[in-house]
Amino acid sequence: MRVLLLGGTSEARALAARLHPDVEVISSLAGRVPDPALPVGPVRIGGFGGATGLADWLRDNAVDAVVDATHPYAATITANAATACRQRGLPHVVLARPGWDPGDAVLVESDTAAADEVARRGWSRVFLTTGRSGTAAFVGSDAWFLIRAVTPPDPDTLPENRELVLSRGPYHYEGECALLRDHAIDVLVTKNSGGSMTRPKLDAARDLGVPVLMIDRPRLPAGVDSVSDVDGAEAWVRQREGQFAG
Template sequence: MNRNILILGGTTEAYRLAEALALRAGLRVVTSLAGRTSQPRLPAGESRIGGFGGSAGLRAYLREQGIQGVVDATHPFAATMGWNAQRGCAAAGVPLLRLERPPWVAAPEDRWESVADWEQAVAALRCGGARRVFLAVGRQDLGPFAALDDTWFLVRAVTPPDPMPPLHACRLLLARGPFDLEGERALLRHHRIDALVCKNSGGDATQAKLVAARELGVRVIMRRRPERPVLPAASSVEAAVAWVEALL
């Protein structure tokens, strides 16, 4: 009889976990994707796209599909899904593991300022007199920065914002990581960036921008990760695989 595992995915770690588990005999692996991109890359094994309808919808899905274990490998900033996963799994009596990459940690040479939300980031940019800002926050989080009416922005996103917020002046750069250090250095220099705004996502794919900012003395406004439930956790795909294997 197959054992059924659900991965709440969308991250690099989720894709790697699905690939590691999909070929195991007696294991059915389903990855759930939020559906925020029009043509998402599909993981190994089965996949489903779209939300569950909150924690109650997730609980119903777990019971209908006979899921025996869930790995929450969503983005560190997908806090709502994290809480829904905790409540839905608890209600269904299904074990839940959080797979999350470690956060970035500032080096002594870094010029980081930690903020809790984008309103604090806007205030920090205004207070610091930033004029040419690299926004690496994702296409859905640009709106608050329209309040800065004397700032030029470089906006990097995977897909175009729809609609585009009324930023005072900006250039939109469509690109998908990973990004290398040489390219990030050139980007900051070419656009004369004096401040970088980003989330503390962690991982290697987009870390080069932080190294480039350190080397060039560029100020970084770093949004802290939101609060999530306290759960059994793994910081590597290998540890998550071992957790799943222990359920079999």
């Protein structure tokens, strides 16, 4: 059985390790992060050319099933995978880690809506943790930004008043508290990524009384099966492996 594992997340790496070597897993990474953490087994890096390109790739590489374990906000590849698998008649599942309970956070639907809310409420010192692709909406803002990302955003997508911190989680509560205090942050802007690696910023903001502005998740494509963790994804693959062997 040959499985295409759309990855780049810690869950994808864990799933590849569990399935190796008795299931042939080809892990696919988008290629946006230099020197990424690599899973065990074969890895391809780069895009497919949309849903049609992915459908052709699945056919040409005799893939039997697809597991989408990409980031919860990787909406384009998730939609393309759903379309390609439907076209090819392949079993397909999304490993969608549970989101965080937003609690008292202000929920918005997009980066642009978040920028509008920052301006409307007059927040002036922003901890922006929406990733390298989430800074462009804040260009032209009068606020000051502490921007944390794994890789540098394009310079023309950065607000003028900012400090850029390049780092990769996991992060820890004490360090997040110090970051918020030392930079006099008055709002945390984040995506609802879920998981434990970046959760401490929310706990630190709550305990320090810093408001949270949270960009809600994109919805999964209609009709797509999903599981919430690596255990569920492994069980899904094992079930199809048994059907394939039979």
